[in-house]
Amino acid sequence: MGERIDRLLVDLTLAEKVALMGGRDLWSVQPVDRLGIPSLKVTDGPNGARGTGMLGTGTPSVCIPCGTALGATWNPELVEELGGVLAAETRARGCHVLLAPTVNLHRTPLGGRNFECMSEDPFLTGRIAVGFIRGVQAGGVGTTVKHFVANDSEFERTTISSEVDERTLREVSMRPFQMAVAEGGAWGVMASYNRVNGTYAAENRWMLDTVLRGEWSFDGIVVSDWFGTRSTGPSVTAGLDLEMPGPPHWYGERLVEAVEAGEVPELVLDRAVRRLLLLAERTRAFEEPHLREEEELNELAHRLLARRAAAEAMVLLKNDRLLPLAVDRLSNLAVIGPNAAAAMIMGGGSSALVAQHETSPLDALVDRLGERLEIRYEPGVVTDRSAQPLGGRTTERSDGQRGFDVVYFDSTDWTGPEVGTSTFRDGRILHFDRVPGVSDLRSFSFRATTTFTPAVDGNHALTLVQAGRARLLVDGQVVVDGIAQPMPLGEEFFGMGSAEADAAVPMVAGRPVEVTVEWTSEGAAFISGAKVGVRTPSPDDLMDRAVAAATEADVVVLVVGTNHDWETEGRDRESMDLPGDQPELIRRVCAANSDTVVVVNAGSVVTSDWADVAPAVLQTWFGGQEMADALVDVLVGDDEPSGRLPTTVPHRLQDTPAFLHYPGENGRVVYGEGLFTGYRWYDARDLPVAFPFGHGLGYTEFSWGEPSLGEVPTVADLESGATLMVTVPVTNVGDRAGSEVVQCYVAPLAPRLTRPVRELQGFAKVRLEPGESADVVVGLGHRAFAYWDPGDPGYSQRSSRSPVAAGQGVASRDEPGWHIDPGSCELHIGLSSADIRAIIPLDLQ
Template sequence: MKYAEIISRMTLEEKASLTSGKDFWQSMDIGRLGIGSMFLADGPHGIRKQAAAADHLGLNPSIPATCFPTAATVANSWNEALGEEIGEFLGKEAVAQKVNVLLGPGVNMKRNPLCGRNFEYFSEDPYLAGKIAAGYIRGIQAQGISACVKHFCVNNQEERRMAIDTVVDERTLREIYLTAFEIAVKEGRTKSIMSSYNRLNGSYTNENIHIMQDILRGEWGFNGVVVTDWGGSNDRVAGLIAGNELEMPTTAGETNEEIIEAVKSGRLKEEVLDQCVDRLLELTFTTEEVYKKSQKEFSKEKHHKMAQRVAEESIVMLKNEENILPIKKGTKLAVIGDFAEKPRYQGAGSSIVNPTILHNALDCFKEAEFNSIGYEPGFERYGKKNKKKIEKACELAKKADVILLYIGLDEATEAEGLDRQNMKIPENQVELLNALYEVNQNIVVVLSCGSAVEMPWIKKVKGLLHGYLGGQAGSRAMLRVLAGDVNPSGKLAETYPVHYEDTSSFNNFPGKEVSVEYRESIYIGYRYYDTANIEVLFPFGYGLSYTTFEYLDIKVSEDKVTFKIKNSGSVAGAEVAQLYVGCSSNEIFRPKKELKGFAKVFINPGETKTVTIAFDDKTFRYFNVKTNKWEIEQSDYKIMIGASSSDIRLIDSVFIEGTDAPNPYNKELLPSYYSSKVSKVNVEEFEKLLGHKVPASKWDKTKPLGYNDTIAQCQYAKGWFARFAFYMISFAYWFLRKIGKRMTANVIMMSIYHMPFRGIARMTGGVANMPMVDGILMIANGHFFKGLSHLLRERNKLVKKNKSNEAIAEVVKES
């Protein structure tokens, strides 16, 4: 151990104290040993450091910081170097705000388009997500602080996220859901990782020895710190044994006592605790070094311009019929849509950033040379229908040459803590579009949302620019693309299905009760659509440009592929060339093609550039569940270079020697997986893939409620009071949505409805403890008076204990 001497001077109580938070955002300090507190702050796309009134839902404002485009936006840039630059800027702002650990980036896969937190994740592809995340991490950590890649792992739904059990086969876990983390650890060298809330195959992720010890620390060699998601600790001692060093936020010493007792009883070896403390000290001391130097304030203007450049490079042009874009000079424009005035530029929840500057499209139009003839909001932001607004918008549209229509998803639809109900944009926006089409068919849609949406209306628009969630400078970036000052180069990092029902996980998302089953296995996103020949609206990797590119002269060797790209148009631009690999053998079921490399190249008109993409350790591998390791199947492999997953421009092949591993599968037992028709896999076949029985997916309504049951389960409680509370909460949620208070309704769903009972203690920073939760559970389970008495008695004990601790702390301070 690096800090054995310091640890030898600690009491058992001091060691235990370091493994839990000091308050909502800080780790514990030990002044007598020179150990300071670390400040951990949300920050996937901007620093969210709260000076006071801390919360984890984004309810209270934070110190102003640059709001960069979200991860879902930046992934469309397909630019690893740009990710590193963003990381540098984020790191500088974190240092300026005295943040030790920046909680991001998030690399969970977009298994399903409806996951409420998809705006915070990069892609449906682990290779792309991992590469860009590694860039972020290198940039952040180059400033002397730590990134914290999250949420480890298979956290792909928000509903019941603190209790849901994710049931997934080992191969799928490794190939799809862990690969991005692997790249973040090995290439980004992240100093910390945040564990996810959910269970994985029966055990909570931060207690799961298989992923925490066997894979993370054993195979990947990770020697940093694992932090729980806020309130995500179930059994604190089990977490420490697995190697989860830090629990956040504070539990006011409650779990420290559990650790002390576990050491004394022999359940937890003190050397295991010492190792955890050693890694915590390493993170604390190394992230403190930067604060010993003179600190410089960051330039708000410089960082704002960087946010704009990132947004410009991430905008995706999805449609450009009749070359309606870029907008010609002198064109009379009608600007319509509420989002033009009040931009949708970031997600909602723990990642909400208080921007230093914020542009909207209307202000930007005043500075530009566009001939705007007026603006109308056209629709109510949160879905309420308004005929008068549509009529006013249509009157304006009649006078224009082109309509710029700003539409998308609102903040209440995409939010941490709850999943979307469907893939549609609000009906009142579609009604507006339909009405505008009747009076003027020259419509350009500017779309703002953080995830895929259905577009049954797309034939009624001639131009479509998708800005995703472009951050504080996104409006100006969009205007520059509209004007042709910037040639769009973004390409989709996720597939857009025609209908939500086309997704492979449609029948198994979300898990509503005990578990969620990943019956589709490795077939998510383009891996499914391309292999099963499902028609899509826009394929993975798709994006248009104001110029054209030709692909030429492919050459393949055992370690790389080389080819040429020519800009055959008249405008300078950047092209994202994508390397896909497909195995010719059908002995082991695999997707038709998988992304294994990419390169973004800027090319002037008429210029030709040579591009080389090297093969790496992930190019030909698959995970063999029989040998329990990565293997290579001996076969010819198709090497495909494409402008998207469905626009393959060059094809060659290479023969690769295999590792002679036994085939782990019996084709006859897994017909759905070998045919890729996985949208309706039955339980028997899924069990053959898993190698064991599927656990019960429904609540056992006969059992009493426990710590890890959610408030939603109170509908089955034996106690009348708990059932009454459930119906009151449900009514409040319904009523708030009915009167248009959707954001407030969401808070009920996020912070109450899906919260497990243990969260009452884990998320309140010592206001409540587990003995008090015992009393609440007694009430829920039908013992009202006994439970109430227990609750009040334990509350009084806690209050007295806190007063005693405060008095002792005051004496120590004075001495």
């Protein structure tokens, strides 16, 4: 491998080296055909390999559970299996690199992209990420761990400076990245948009060169986030190897000129190109350049694995002996809630994709139980932040399937021959870098049509958002004209779409109408297309009808939550509460029926002050395309909810660690909580929480034996790589198979520097049959006990004797570094950060 790279580096011209360091288009890198160097191709993202689409468009792909759900599995081995699925999917999309995983932390519950991240805890995040990376890269596909670093909310994310002290960076924010690189062997890292302590991440030499490549020995590439490069010389000398997307703005000709002017040594380019060529070799791009169209996989094994993962991610927060449901004793079932009839399986933004299928909880329950039970559905409330795309069972294409037919023209006014056709599942009709049959993406038009059959009488609000110019017609009559009266810019499509315009159209239930959108490329940039949405008229007694249905039912399944509009890249949440009147709906339904299961279908935590009246509470997250069927598996007892909370559920937003410092001001967000993120904050301040980190119930019972320690290493042994082994005997004493997660927290007793009360430093998950026992083993290495001391340079000179009395603390160290303090600490072995089953004293010599 090295010989080919050495030879190519000699043969490459300066212009060709620079070409390799910039994108060709949105999703591929420039090749060097003269030397047979192929184009590296990349795809988002964390919950599936989307291909060249964006914002919920593209080739249908397996949609696995979101990042928070992966964290909730507490099962790196399962996530590694999912990584293998994503590798196969990535290759099917004709790509070499998957832009994932996302390992930023849940700093505040309001983070719009929390669903894409895994946990509030750096160690749990790192362990899950290592499994993800190993699975993907074992399939010959590269990963890019993102977003490096301290990119933990969407507020001013492209410019804000995350002000984080070095100790917090190293112990908290950077730790998942370090684990991904050192243990996972990641082949790529993506620099974040934001500044870190005043310097943009993509040109932060201390981060990219000193720490990432120097201390961590990272030998992979660093790629910018899309449009996230801010300079030429500072970025390339800091260690940014690849500017994306293409054509490059800061690299390309500007980089050639910087080298020729002596501002950037060509040796810096050689190092970057060497890393890019190494990535091409690792992904077999030379042998498999993927010069082909995208393919859709449809593997039963992949779907079954995604279903198992969805169930394993579900967290049973509360259960007053209601679950699993005794289906044989039921005659009817009420399915209630705004998320019951919708498939809320993923969050919004760059990770969104076209799933292979979208099944709602209601559909899954009817399919499984509809022949055995009478099932009644009521939404209860409406919670849409904006109109949902027109689609689903109320729409029909010419082939009888759901969605829209689209025809394309090589003109801007729908004249001339049709040059191409396509179909879309719903009213999100968006295009990026390719359009069927169109010769010039700057000058074309399309007409999209569906037959819409309303389910209720009344005025339906049909909506239009455009990127370009469009008009919306119903039965041939223009109802919204964004061509004659263009709308101003709004928040849709990463801020490149217009504000939403709407029109009230009277309709009759069961009477079909033809809905058409005519779009032209005038005014389009980067994104071309439109979103056609609908707001269905809602009766004033929605909640009363839901309560009546609950009163008459044997059991209620109440599905509440958020959606990809409330939780999305590009915008933080405005509140931790469930949107709309869902809390009131929960209280009224639970009061009407004491056998109510509240299913929380949200990617991040929500205020749960209603949980005291709910007999059972089940968190499903955004569980991917198999979530609904997995939910039924769990409800009826065919599978168990074996997830554990990867993030604390606080009582109030005001209790959360970043509350006083979020979202930031004057271009800065101060990480004032320091090391005390998540449960560390609640422990340190002795704050009660709704549900603690690591919490989760199951359908069986376990007994634990006395934990034991292996040979206790010395501090020197730990620094040399030794591991302390903790063994916990666990027995399933129930009558069902089930899973237990043994969590090990390290608690320093007399720390030299301020430290959290306890920190998760090890865990293991075990599945046991009834009566089965196992010795669960957790290993604790050097970092489990170490902390970063930033030191106090000049302390020894300043601490000379003085006649003035002054209190004295522990002597400071002059130099920074990792340290383990000899002496006493404790190992807290438990089921959560709050449910500690055993405390083991430990004396480190």
